[in-house]
Amino acid sequence: MGELRVGLVTTSFVLPLRDAARGARSIAALPERLLPPPDEFLPGPLRGVVRGAVDKAREAREHTVFHKRPTLRQMFAAYDGLHGTMTDVEAVGPVAIIIAYAIERTLARQPDPGYLVSETVVAFCTAEALRNAPEDATPSERVARVLEALQSAPVITRLPGAGGGSIVDDQRHLELGLVAAGLWFLADRGAIDADDERVLDLCVAFAAEGGSEACEAFGETDRLASTLEHMAAMI
């Protein structure tokens, strides 16, 4: 238990910084969506200034490292982490990156993806869930416990100025993103390789199409674990 806390201290500086950068990237995306109609009505010189600012924001977003997919090393560590071949302390960071990415990809499928995903919250809940998991828990049970811990946590926040649906919709998107991550962790594979980036995207798409049953199983750990296992066998 103490070991895990030490692990979190080392990541406690990194994760909020990643969240801050992620927030800057998301907010940088907002003017692009909000400004185009009004800027038609601005006088010429002012229109140029506004458009220049939007271009700068777009440029900043495209250059941030947080726009990238998880690296192979992160995927390898995350997979090993949830399969119990790595200590929980080492696993938390990479696992959080994968889960946050799966949620972001799920949210990106929505018509107005104005959300912020907190990797910090994901990491803390993941650490808590892994710490409380029985030592003899199977990989699917460990995954189910982590996802359940995240389902009721404030993992996503709607950005100011962004439109979108109801709180119920937001919760549904979060659950589908979590299911996608769960499928990725449990999908059978010979080895983690470059194709795994694609597998993660397929998991996101498959969860969006067929994840309802898994979403309904949140709150019943055993049922969630077996539903995820059944679905993951189809990936």
Place this chain on the structure above:
Amino acid sequence: MSRDLTIAASTKLDGGAVPASKAIRRLRWFITAFERQVDQTAIATGISFDVSQTALVQVFAEWIRAFDAQKPAADDDRRAYVGFAAGLMLRALMRRAPLTVLSFPPDADHADPRYFWPEGYVYTQFCLDGRGLVLKQDFDESQEVIAAYSDVEVWWSFKENAQEDTNLAIAYLEMFAGDEPHWSTPSNFFCRTTKGLSRIADVSRASLGA
């Protein structure tokens, strides 16, 4: 003119170490095999296609639901279910339409089914190949596609009927594969099972007796 429109299934849809009947129920295999089918058709015909990954995932999700919903318990019905499941796949492909033709080559012969309805051809050939591979591996049975498969008039009727009622795609696939097509109940597997056939026979006898 009769053309050979088939491609040896084993050259395209190999499931590797995993048996085809299992591999086919995996999303990664399905997408890779389908894309390979599209590539081979593009090379053979000069037609260029766009493949929608989103629609492909929808096809797979719809198919796996339909597959699980009618999967028979009796071993006697497994063979018949292979053909039926291939038909369900064709129906899902027709409904979700993951392929779009981007361009034809200048010398495209539209009396050839592959140019007459390229998307339908790719969907059908993919399902026939999958069906053939599973029958070969699990039942040591060779699939014999009927001669009318290369007849554009048959494809004209296939296209019109399947677009009006996608369930009929299941019966057309049975016909192309040389099985007895179930035109009146194409999407109901029970009518093809041992138990279902016996029930139908009972009902027929009863109605004749009455």
